[in-house]
Amino acid sequence: MSVAVRAAGVYKAYQDATRRVEVLRGVDLEVAPGELVAVVGPSGSGKSTLLHLLGGLDTLDAGRIEVGGEDLARLEGRELARFRNRTIGFVFQFHQLLPDFTALENVMLPGRIANRDIAVIRRHARELLAEVGLADRLDHFPPHLSGGEQQRVALCRALALEPPLLLADEPTGNLDPATGDHVFELLTTMAQRHGTTMVLVTHNPEIARRCARILLLDAGFLRTYGAEGPGP
Amino acid sequence: MAAGGIGLGVAALVLALGALSGLQDALRAEVLARTPHLEVELSRRDDLAAARTAIGEIAGVLRVEEMVRGRGWVKHGVLVQPVEMVGFEGEVPRFFPGAAGSPAGLFLSESLAARWGLRPGDVVEVVSPRPTLSPLGPQPRVRSLAVSGTFASGRTEEIERIALPLAVARPLAGGPGALLEVTVTSLDRALAVVPLVRQAVPADAVVRTWEQLNRPLFFALRLEKTVMFVAVSLIVLVAAMALVADLALVIASKRRELGMLGAMGAAPQRLRAAFLTLGALLAGIGTLGGAVVGWAAAVLLDRYQVLRLPGQVYFLDYLPFRVEGADLVAVLLITFALALGSSWYVAQRVDRLQPVEALRR
Numbered sequence: 001m002s003v004a005v006r007a008a009g010v011y012k013a014y015q016d017a018t019r020r021v022e023v024l025r026g027v028d029l030e031v032a033p034g035e036l037v038a039v040v041g042p043s044g045s046g047k048s049t050l051l052h053l054l055g056g057l058d059t060l061d062a063g064r065i066e067v068g069g070e071d072l073a074r075l076e077g078r079e080l081a082r083f084r085n086r087t088i089g090f091v092f093q094f095h096q097l098l099p100d101f102t103a104l105e106n107v108m109l110p111g112r113i114a115n116r117d118i119a120v121i122r123r124h125a126r127e128l129l130a131e132v133g134l135a136d137r138l139d140h141f142p143p144h145l146s147g148g149e150q151q152r153v154a155l156c157r158a159l160a161l162e163p164p165l166l167l168a169d170e171p172t173g174n175l176d177p178a179t180g181d182h183v184f185e186l187l188t189t190m191a192q193r194h195g196t197t198m199v200l201v202t203h204n205p206e207i208a209r210r211c212a213r214i215l216l217l218d219a220g221f222l223r224t225y226g227a228e229g230p231g232p
Numbered sequence: 233m234a235a236g237g238i239g240l241g242v243a244a245l246v247l248a249l250g251a252l253s254g255l256q257d258a259l260r261a262e263v264l265a266r267t268p269h270l271e272v273e274l275s276r277r278d279d280l281a282a283a284r285t286a287i288g289e290i291a292g293v294l295r296v297e298e299m300v301r302g303r304g305w306v307k308h309g310v311l312v313q314p315v316e317m318v319g320f321e322g323e324v325p326r327f328f329p330g331a332a333g334s335p336a337g338l339f340l341s342e343s344l345a346a347r348w349g350l351r352p353g354d355v356v357e358v359v360s361p362r363p364t365l366s367p368l369g370p371q372p373r374v375r376s377l378a379v380s381g382t383f384a385s386g387r388t389e390e391i392e393r394i395a396l397p398l399a400v401a402r403p404l405a406g407g408p409g410a411l412l413e414v415t416v417t418s419l420d421r422a423l424a425v426v427p428l429v430r431q432a433v434p435a436d437a438v439v440r441t442w443e444q445l446n447r448p449l450f451f452a453l454r455l456e457k458t459v460m461f462v463a464v465s466l467i468v469l470v471a472a473m474a475l476v477a478d479l480a481l482v483i484a485s486k487r488r489e490l491g492m493l494g495a496m497g498a499a500p501q502r503l504r505a506a507f508l509t510l511g512a513l514l515a516g517i518g519t520l521g522g523a524v525v526g527w528a529a530a531v532l533l534d535r536y537q538v539l540r541l542p543g544q545v546y547f548l549d550y551l552p553f554r555v556e557g558a559d560l561v562a563v564l565l566i567t568f569a570l571a572l573g574s575s576w577y578v579a580q581r582v583d584r585l586q587p588v589e590a591l592r593r
C-alpha cells in the first residue's frame with residue numbers, strides 16, 4: 001500500500017536569539033503513491049525540517065500538508081500519534097535505536113505501540129531482520145552492533161508495520177560508502193516490495209541519482225533538480 | 233536511590249511511631265492502673281444505697297464501692313508529706329497495685345515508706361486540713377494510724393497517695409455528698425456502660441470515666457503523636473522530592489529515546505503513564521521495603537529490649553516499641569500518595585517533550 005504526499009505553501013520559521021530565520025518560505029511538493037523522491041540541498045537549507053513537517057513531528061507556520069489525503073494540521077495528540085504509527089516510518093542519520101532494547105525488541109517497538117499481537121510482531125520482526133542479514137544479531141544491543149547493522153535495524157523498525165510512507169533523513173550519512181550503498185539498496189528494495197512511498201533527504205549525489213526524482217531545497221524554496229533521476 | 237530514600241523515610245516513620253506508641257502504651261497502662269474505671273459523684277440528697285444497687289446490676293460491672301478523696305498530710309516525727317487521701321470500703325481497690333485486695337488498713341507508697349524507713353506496724357499521723365473546734369480554737373484533724381503495708385509507687389504520679397479505710401477517711405476528707413468507685417470488666421466496657429450508669433443514678437449525679445479523669449494526659453499523648461507523625465513525615469516528603477529529581481533525570485537522559493518513541497507513534501499520554509508507572513513502582517518498593525524494615529526493627533528492638541533506660545529515672549527499664557496497624561496503614565497511604573503525586577508532577581513534563589526537539593542533535 002502506498003500514499004500520495006502533497007504539500008502546498010509550506011512556511012516555517014524559527015526565532016533564534018537575535019533574528020527570525022525563515023527556513024521554508026512556501027514549499028510545494030507532490031509525491032505520487034509509491035514514488036521515490038530525493039531532496040537535496042546545502043546544509044541548513046531546511047531539508048530535515050521539511051521531513052519533520054511531512055512526518056507530523058513538527059507544526060507548520062503556514063501552508064498545508066496532506067498524507068494519503070489526511071490533512072496533518074487537523075490531527076493532534078493521540079490521533080496524530082496513531083497516524084504516525086500506522087502511516088509513517090522514519091529512518092534517521094543517527095539510527096536512534098533504543099540502547100536498552102535488543103535489535104529484535106527495537107524492531108518490535110512500533111507493533112508494541114500499536115498494541116498488535118506480540119507473537120505476530122515478533123515473528124515479523126525476525127523475518128525483517130533476517131531479510132537484512134541480521135538473523136544472528138537478534139539479541140544484540142545497539143551498542144554491540146556496527147554502524148551499518150544499527151542502520152539496518154533502524155530500517156527494519158521503520159518498515160515493521162509496513163507503513164505506506166517512509167521518510168529517511170540522511171540514512172547513509174553516517175556510514176562508509178560501501179555500507180551506505182548496501183543500506184540504500186536494502187531501503188529501496190524493501191520499499192519497492194511494499195510499494196512504499198519514500199521521501200529521502202541526502203547529501204550524497206550518487207544516492208540521489210538513484211531516486212526517481214531529485215528536488216533541490218534552497219533558500220527556502222523547493223524546485224526540481226533534474227527532470228528525472230536515473231532511477232533506482 | 234529514590235526508592236531507598238523513601239524506604240528510609242518510611243522505616244524512620246514506622247520506628248518513631250512504634251517507639252511513641254510503645255512508650256505511650258506503657259504510660260497509659262501505668263496511669264490507668266492507678267485510676268478507677270468509673271467514678272460517680274452523688275449529692276447529699278441522693279440515695280446512695282439505691283444508686284449502688286442499680287449500678288451493681290448493670291452487666292459488666294464487677295464492684296461498686298464507696299470511697300472518699302481529699303488532700304492532707306502524713307506526718308512521722310518531723311517528716312511531713314502532702315498526700316491525696318483515698319478512703320476505701322472493704323479491701324484495697326485495684327488502683328493501688330501491689331496492695332489491691334489486701335484487708336482494710338493504712339497503705340503508703342513503697343517510695344514514701346522507703347524514704348522514711350517505715351515498716352508495717354509503724355505509726356504515722358494523718359493530718360486533715362479540715363479544722364475541728366477545740367478549747368484552743370480550730371485545730372486540724374489528726375489521726376494516728378499504724379502502717380498496714382505498701383503499694384507500688386507510681387512514677388507518673390504528681391502527688392503521693394495513701395489508702396486508708398473509709399471510716400477513717402470520711403471525717404478527715406469526706407465531703408457533703410458521696411463518691412462511688414465502679415470497677416468494670418475492661419476499660420472499653422467501662423466506656424460502654426456509661427449511658428446505663430447515667431440512667432441508674434439521679435440526674436444531678438456526675439459520672440466520670442477513666443478517660444475523663446486523665447483527659448489532659450491523653451490529649452497530650454495524642455497531640456504528641458500527631459506532631460511526631462508530621463515531623464517525621466518531612467523525611468518522606470524529602471524522599472518524594474528525590475523521586476522527582478530522579479525521574480526528571482531519567483526524562484532528561486532518555487530524551488532522545490522518548491522522542492523516537494513519539495516519532496514511532498507513542499502517544500504522550502502513554503509515555504506519561506510509563507513514567508507514572510515507574511514512579512509508582514519505585515514508590516511501592518520503597519514504601520513496602522521501608523515498612524517491612526521499620527516493622528522488623530521495631531519488633532526486634534522490643535523483643536530483645538535493646539534500648540535500655542535507667543529504671544531509677546524513668547518508669548520503664550527499656551524503650552518499648554509497638555507498631556499499630558492504623559499507624560502503618562496511615563504511613564503507607566501517605567507515603568505512597570506523596571510519591572505518586574511527585575511522579576505525576578514529573579510525568580507532566582513528558583507531555584511538553586516534542587519529538588522533533590528531542591531528536592535534534
